[in-house]
Amino acid sequence: MMQATIHRPAATRHLLNNIVVQARTTRPSVIISSSGFMHLHGTPQDNCSYQRRRFSKKSPGNDPLELLKQSSVKRDYCDEDGYRNKHQHWIFGIATSGDSLESAPTLRTLDFQRVTSSGIDFIRKRGKGAAGLASSGKSSTLLCSFGKYRPGETVEQWLAEGQCEQINLLEEDGSGRNLLSVIPSRSIVEIVASMVVKEEEGKGLEEEREPMEKHSHYMEVVQRTRQQLEKGDLTKEEIEKGIMAVRFVPYHMERLVGGPDQVMWERWQWDRDAGACPEGTPLWDAPKLLLPY
Numbered sequence: 001m002m003q004a005t006i007h008r009p010a011a012t013r014h015l016l017n018n019i020v021v022q023a024r025t026t027r028p029s030v031i032i033s034s035s036g037f038m039h040l041h042g043t044p045q046d047n048c049s050y051q052r053r054r055f056s057k058k059s060p061g062n063d064p065l066e067l068l069k070q071s072s073v074k075r076d077y078c079d080e081d082g083y084r085n086k087h088q089h090w091i092f093g094i095a096t097s098g099d100s101l102e103s104a105p106t107l108r109t110l111d112f113q114r115v116t117s118s119g120i121d122f123i124r125k126r127g128k129g130a131a132g133l134a135s136s137g138k139s140s141t142l143l144c145s146f147g148k149y150r151p152g153e154t155v156e157q158w159l160a161e162g163q164c165e166q167i168n169l170l171e172e173d174g175s176g177r178n179l180l181s182v183i184p185s186r187s188i189v190e191i192v193a194s195m196v197v198k199e200e201e202g203k204g205l206e207e208e209r210e211p212m213e214k215h216s217h218y219m220e221v222v223q224r225t226r227q228q229l230e231k232g233d234l235t236k237e238e239i240e241k242g243i244m245a246v247r248f249v250p251y252h253m254e255r256l257v258g259g260p261d262q263v264m265w266e267r268w269q270w271d272r273d274a275g276a277c278p279e280g281t282p283l284w285d286a287p288k289l290l291l292p293y
Contacts (some may be wrong), residue, residue: 095108111184121247
């Protein structure tokens with residue numbers, strides 16, 4: 001059998017020989033710099049997607065709620081005062097233990113309305129569930145995550161344990177705003193409309209899962225309520241009758257941050273004594289850097 005001979009120019013042969021020698025003799029080395037970056041040396045720069053991997057041991061801050069707020073500001077979820085920005089999908093899950101060991105925990109997905117150093121504020125439809133959440137003294141667990149896991153970005157996950165308390169929906173802060181000013185109109189309209197329909201049908205307002213028996217009538221009530229809200233005819237008393245403002249006050253928080261550009265996940269923890277959280281006073285212990293798992 002005859003073998004074909006491939007003739008290459010001298011410059012091409014020289015280039016190929018250099019590539020083979022470099023591949024056989026080059027070994028990657030790892031150097032961790034004082035800035036917290038890991039550099040990979042000895043590998044072709046154009047063929048490696050992860051030349052620099054970040055990891056920092058520097059404390060992110062002493063107040064995790066302020067840190068959560070600032071992170072949300074950067075992602076355009078809220079403004080500098082911690083109030084939610086319009087048309088933002090800014091949510092968290094919160095779970096509370098059941099009434100007995102046999103009862104399943106109550107889990108809800110809710111919208112952030114405001115984050116301050118005092119806590120995380122949200123709203124609930126008035127009823128058995130909202131009243132139990134705010135007055136039982138039970139511990140609750142909150143979980144949320146932001147971001148995307150892809151090169152150049154990070155995923156940020158927050159876990160918090162604490163208690164919930166009822167707050168004044170209409171109380172104004174130093175800027176003259178209150179929670180009612182940032183609650184999406186659709187939430188106000190649908191909650192109030194649901195309460196109106198229950199009252200019309202003589203059903204208890206405490207019921208959490210009421211079947212919609214007359215769909216067309218409910219739609220009419222929703223449209224009428226929306227028009228009242230837009231014209232300013234829906235009174236604050238009617239709104240407060242249907243909506244309860246709640247604050248989650250944490251005594252334990254964790255933040256986990258990671259992405260493909262980091263050498264490993266960064267996991268920080270903050271703690272303070274339950275009940276030792278006066279209005280606007282952080283009182284957090286120094287943050288601790290934990291193992292990622």
